[in-house]
Amino acid sequence: MEGIPNLPPHLQGEFMRNLENIQMKDSLRLYNHLVQACFTPCVTSFRSKSLDKYESSCVEHCAERYIKMTQRVGLRFAESQALQQKRAAEAAAGGK
């Protein structure tokens, strides 16, 4: 599945563990980034301690939109990578 970087088999287990660590770090980083990215446009006044209903729905919508956009970006990224791989494989095959 992820034997991409041509690692010898005895290193692949460790690589998978590293990959999981990276993904865990990234999930937490995403969380903080998302909070900041949504707080900035949505919350503009500080008359009260709690979010009013507009700010609250704005923050929720923002988070949902960001996640949907991230999924879409991931999809297009994967397509582009697959296309690139295909071209590289064709070039390699054609070169022989």
Added chain:
Amino acid sequence: QSASCTPLKGGHSSSCLPYHSHHSDNHNNPQPKAHQDPSQKHCTMNFFGQKEEQPKGPDPLFAATTEMEMYTDLFNKMASTCFSKCASQKHKEPDLALGEMSCTDRCVAKYLEAQEKVGIVLQRANEVQAKQAQALADMQNAMGGR
């Protein structure tokens, strides 16, 4: 049914990264470019049966891990940039509008193309620098030999 991106799910770390093995609509694992094989360390015997030194190079596990981190970073920056450029900051609806979605597609395509071009410029700069370093080393060797 879409893959969740919340980090707070107990134990199991989900992510929106396209190469995560549990991503629900991951039909094609994106593969990093094949041109950067981490150098494989192995012992070779030369013609006289003496062990040659292991080729020096970046540790393959570290190289692979770093490459994954690079892709993670690329993905995060791309998603963040395209979000700030394409999504209206009003956030009235929980869904993306059609225009925002096509903007996203184009943003991704342009971002990756820009990344390629920057990569080429960087590579050229590295080559020039390497040549200069080599020329300097040669000159020092020639002078040192006297």
